[in-house]
Amino acid sequence: MGLIGEIALQFCQMALVVILAPAVVGLVRKMKARLQRRIGPPVLQPYRDLRRLFGKEVVLPENASWLFRVAPYAIFALTWVAVALVPTFRTGLLFSWCGDLIAIVALLGAARFLQALVALDTGTSFGGIGSSREVMIASLAEPAMIMVVFTVALAAGSSQLSTVADFMAHVGGLRVSFAMALVALIIVALAENARIPVDNPATHLELTMIHEAMLLEYSGRHLAMIEWATALKLLLYISVIGCIFFPFGLITTGGGGPLAYVLAIAAYLFKVIVASLLLASLETAIAKMRVFRVPNLTGIALMLGLLGTLLLFVSGGL
């Protein structure tokens, strides 16, 4: 396949994630509603929300700076680039050479920085409290994420996601380090996506909200961009967990015929659906914890990541 084909595949990847992301949010909401014996909105509701928000007029706070208007697009773009670098149906895509795990963490960090900054920009108290909490959680979750990256990178010999996925697809046997890294990564994903033990994505109660508190001033297409970016981030973590720890169905280097691609995309969709169902049942089963207990949770993630890295040195003895 020539360069055109490679570009087309990379484009497919970008389109796939950006189109799929709202559906994941809708699926999780629907599943949660069903588990609580409600009917719930249809799975495609987030798309309708986005369409309606794009059609609405934008209301800007009086003392907002230019940053307020630029940030939603920048956040969306940064998140989109990050998620486009994660192998979903095939490793070794055209841009996979820059699909470094550390680069992805940095892209997400930049998006979060912008978000916290614009929440402070309007000068409201909720924006301030939201960004201070967000930054607290991020500063605790990021080291854990980096330890997970170290664990898989040490094992695979590279922090490039495609290489890691290739390595994981061929490794056999049980590795306790990877189990620990998986649990740590799941905790980090919950904390970073403001899911239930850390933050409730459905609430607008001032005392508890973290992520939502930063978006209160946004409306119209700006809000739509940020909501979409949030959905993309959730899909990103699901994809990362899928391609590192459950790399079945991925087309590794070389590629195959059209049937292989259909199968690979089907496998990816299957992984996403299973992850959404697991997330929904987890969120129904446990309660939100107090904000001041969150450091304990992320501390566990950090400890698991560290322990995973350490145990890797022992298992490397064979």
Add this chain to the structure above:
Amino acid sequence: MTQAFAFDVAHMFAGLLVLVSFMMLYQDRLLPLIDALTLHSLLLAFSVAWQAYVQDKPDLYVTAFIALAFKAIIIPMAFRRMVVRMNLHREIETAVGTGITMLIGIGLVALSMDLMLRVTAGANALVREDVALALAVVLLGLLMMVTRRNAISQVIGFMSLENGLILAGTGARGMPLVVEISVAFSVLIAFIVIGIFLFRIRERFDTVDLQALDNIREARR
């Protein structure tokens, strides 16, 4: 069965033992702590049984059985009764800051790996890994005894330390059966003695918090 698979399973059990040691460091209530000890001993029993299978040494099965019966069933049950009778099951123990303890624990694990990987450089991978992780479990048990103020959780730390010793003993292909049994019984005796002591301490001072003993010694001086 390949050597790699045997190694992976042994590695998994030993690694989980270290993880449960951390769980014990993290717990500040007594009943979940006893549950963690049960899990610890259960994992030890599985690990030893796996070693017996891999090394083809049937007498290690006896060790596994002793670990299962005494340490995973009898001792936790006795502990539970003791805690309920002393009416300690609702209390939260003020351990030295959990975060700092965990960080020290990670440091100890790193230390034991670094040391053991250097010392046993020529040995079999299975032995190296078992001994390194066993040293980590022992050090974590010691750390637990150091950081806790409650006598019962110190005893639990001692039990987990002993689990680490058995892990090391089975991994190193030494330790004849007689030694095993005598060690197991001596631990049981130690446990009984400690139990009697605990009740005596409590009768005398109305608490099992060892800080109180220190205070009394200070007052007498």
